[in-house]
Amino acid sequence: MGHTATPEARSGGLTATEHRLANGLRVVLSEDHLTPVAAVCLWYDVGSRHEVAGRTGLAHLFEHLMFQGSAQVSGNGHFELVQGAGGSLNGTTSFERTNYFETMPAHQLELALWLEADRMGSLLTALDLESLDNQRDVVKNERRQRYDNVPYGTAFERLTAMAYPEGHPYHHTPIGSMADLDAASLEDARAFFRTYYAPNNAVLSVVGDIDPRRTLEWVERYFGSIPGHDGKPAPRDGSLPEVIGGELRQVVEEDVPSRALMAAYRLPQDGTREADAADLALTVLGGGESSRLHNRLVRRDRTAVGAGFGMLRLTGAPSMGWLDVKASSGAEVTAIEAAVDEELARFAEQGPTPAEMERAQAQLEREWLDRLATVGGRADELCRFAVLFGDPQLALTAVQRVLKVTPEEVREVAARRLRPDNRAVLVYEPTGGDAAGEEPDAPVVDPIEEEGEDA
Amino acid sequence: MTETATEMTLHPRPQAGQPKPWAFPAPERATLANGLTVLHCHRPGQQVVAVEVLLDVPLDAEPEGLDGVATIMSRAFSEGTDTLTAEEFAAELERCGATLDAHADHPGVEVSLEVPASRLGKALGLLADALRAPAFPDDEVERLVNNRLDEIPHEMANPARRAAVTLSKELFPADSRMSRPRQGTEETVARIDAAAVRAFYEAHVRPSTGTVVVVGDLTGIDLAAVLGETLGAWTAEAGAARPVPAIVADDTARVVIVDRPGAVQTQLLIGRTGPDRHDAAWPAQVLGTYCLGGTLTSRLDRVLREEKGYTYGVRAFAQVLRSAPDGTGASLLAISGSVATEVTGPALEDAWKVLRTLAEGGLTDEERDVAVQNLVGVAPLKYETAAAVAATFAEQVEQHLPDDFQARLYERLAATGTVEATAAVVNAFAPERLVVVLVGDASAIREPVEALGIGPVSVVKG
8 A cells, every 4th residue: 555644743732644545545544542432434525516417315315325234244234233332323415525434442443444345345235226215215204304394494405506506516405305316216326336436536534542553454454455446527517606696585485483584695615714714704793692693683683583604614616604593573584684784794894803803713713622522523524624625634723724814804705705695595484374274285485586697 | 136246355344352441430529618519520632621510400499480480590691790791791701712501401400611621710710600690680681581482482393392392291290390391381481580580599599509510631720729719709598408399190101193284294202201310220221222212223213214214213212300319200211203294103003013022022132232232332432522521420410329320330231131121121111101292294194093092192283
């Protein structure tokens, strides 16, 4: 294996080394002997943005199939073996990647590596229609439970669909549509695996109470013979103008408990200094109980029960800033929206105060410390920076970058991006249809979309 | 039609290495001059320190008709002090990079602080001021009350929350605090004002009956001095002991449907009450409950999810409601999950089949072994963070358990046999003693559920 160990970067005593197997699998190791546990994390460079029309949800459905056995692992064997060894495990799918992870007692690390290698190299020997049909039903119930059967459950899907136009790789979310889930065939799943599940399309990180030399030997032994291949098509271009160019708006009349104002803003791509500045701007404006929107809407105007901003960092398309305001009873959305506009405009003009910068940076620093507090969190971050930015060491210095952003940069990104012509607005108006026995109407959607802006 | 050949070299499954010793940490105890009990524990490398303050203010101390006053008081702790306004307090806390949460539950009020170790002293000062000298400003309390009133419809709209509220109402008599929502109802919350919050605080909140837990990397921190200057400066008069009402529950088998016309799924919550952690059979019940519904390879999900695809997942669990060494405590034993509307009847039928098969045939030795290996084996993972360790210390104190309860539990689990685990879980989830709450479309699910004969079915408005 071609060792390409790099100088050790440091962050709070954390270090990482990088290696590459001959088949292209990148490996990141980080030692920490404080607790006898070890985390294994595999990021495959495939997510819902790689899906094609008519097959939304395939990346996530496929992730479920990765737990249905492989050449040497029976049906639910992956779960049984890891849990039986005192480990924990899961997998998740997002727009840009699919990850699989185990945290094990340190003496069971080799088992987790063997399991991950077995499915990376031999999943198709076990994949059959029965498990596909079963997991299709499970995923449809996941969709119902998390999106369709909860108030405001489809808000994120609607905002995404507006912020990223029809045909854009990020127009649909990873859960996919019921119709597309129904349409997924065994051949789709096989083709998906053959295209994207290869050692040279993945990064493996191992973090914790490990012996790096032995760990690398195990990685070589179990993963080394899996052939790499280069059949992966380049992802569709996700670049978009930095602002939407005109406000998009959708009003949803549904049986929800209160009015709500939500909005998606296009923000700078992840990995840039501007993205960190945007994160700080959203934190000052809507991250926590001392934020401007909380103070204005919840404390002073009392028009909202909760008001906040979240950030979805993306590398292959503009990131998304997500505003979420749940109205107090009796409050009008127009009043809330006017107040939000006023706060955003004022912020774009004046920027953050020194005290606000200090608070926002302290909050983001603690969030970062939280993520690094577990070996699993560290393994995930190392994979993230390796897959998305080509350099895992960047994970260890991420917080320093956030602390270097200046107030003027924060003001500037707010002025450029947090503007009415760069947002997709979603308004919820309750139907108040709580009378028992009422006809179960389908949700009434009233799209007042201004189409064809930048699409 | 599967592919048979694979190009990779297959190796036999590796054997485990030599386990490394790990033990659940033991806290050190101290008492401050004001009577506040201190539990602390140094966890190297844990840069975010977790602080938990437990106040001996159970929900049944709330005055009649004022359900929710403990919740409003808990939230109002962070709404200003004798020296800071509400906005200033929030700003100072966030300047430390800290988070502060407080919530009221049956055993008492718990205030949780998390803060980077470098700013622990500053944040403990703020926490101490919040508990020692809360301002409880009239207008901020009024706002919290209105916010709480606005939250209630959101909770009622959430199928899982709605099911939980309904099950409590079914299990416990109306005069029991446990029958009613922890955070109050629209009727009771509307009656709460700053005067009521202050009166409740004066009557029940004091350091002498409280405990503070501090866990994290305490390198270079003189904890005794920091605590002495902050929480140690809190004084209040001792209060009178309160009688604790007995817990009674009606677990006669029955089904209550909370009607949600058009719902695409049915939320299931199937439950009854059982003993708390003082019960000798607790470890056996933990083991058996894991085998029944602890994970996706447990008996319920093996059928409902992995064979039938009816659900994203169904879990069985025990949640302690109130704990007492004399055996008068109780926990909620429950099975929870959601299933597609059209398979609600078949899913419940399968669940009951799983319970009956378990009662007839018992657990296998292999199931028991895997469960022990998991429950004991995951301990070092589960307790990696300071917050996880602090939460368990706090739970032990709140439940009147010895400080080594969790450490001993791992030994007791390892010593529990298949027969004991079977007996405990079969006893806990006896099908003829389960109250079933279904939040879903009554017009679609009522008939198939009635046909199962698992208890009389009633429908309430959703």
